[in-house]
Amino acid sequence: KAGVTQTPRYLIKTRGQQVTLSCSPISGHRSVSWYQQTPGQGLQFLFEYFSETQRNKGNFPGRFSGRQFSNSRSEMNVSTLELGDSALYLCASSGGTSGSSETQYFGPGTRLLVL
């Protein structure tokens, strides 16, 4: 089975721009979660989607948003980029009925640099 894939792997943007990151979960997995990883704050939960619905959201401003498509692929969007948004963005998928499996499998991440 193919793992979680994320595109693009690297991205450079300037302040004020917006960015969209994509995540394809493991085949059959319907739950997708997003995390931000920075040296200062570590790994922080952004949001989780299941069956195209956001079920959970972390403590991030409204500039961070996401969505999930009927094939379980997910995108996250960051508008009006700030320097502090520079980070590794990780996507994880999990399976089970209702996405209830506790084990999350991570993709390689998208490294975003905001200049």
Add this chain to the structure above:
Amino acid sequence: GNSVTQMEGPVTLSEEAFLTINCTYTATGYPSLFWYVQYPGEGLQLLLKATKADDKGSNKGFEATYRKETTSFHLEKGSVQVSDSAVYFCALSQYSGSARQLTFGSGTQLTVLP
């Protein structure tokens, strides 16, 4: 709220040395516990997990036992290799609303010297 506290790094060991990375947690109820590993430039890989008290997770020579009485999940390996050099994250999973959410520790950088 939930939290995970990990041993501060970095940790430097010689090849074949014994490894312990301490992890304690705070949570209500009965979380599942995980160790993930991150190699340079990569995402997180699941190393091992335990879903209930006294369970032992093991993989690739690494072990960790879910200790509810001490709220701990320490990672151990009897003989480390240079290829084990990476950052190790302890995490717990618990329901938040209708979905499970992972809470991570700060990570411990391990360097193994030949």
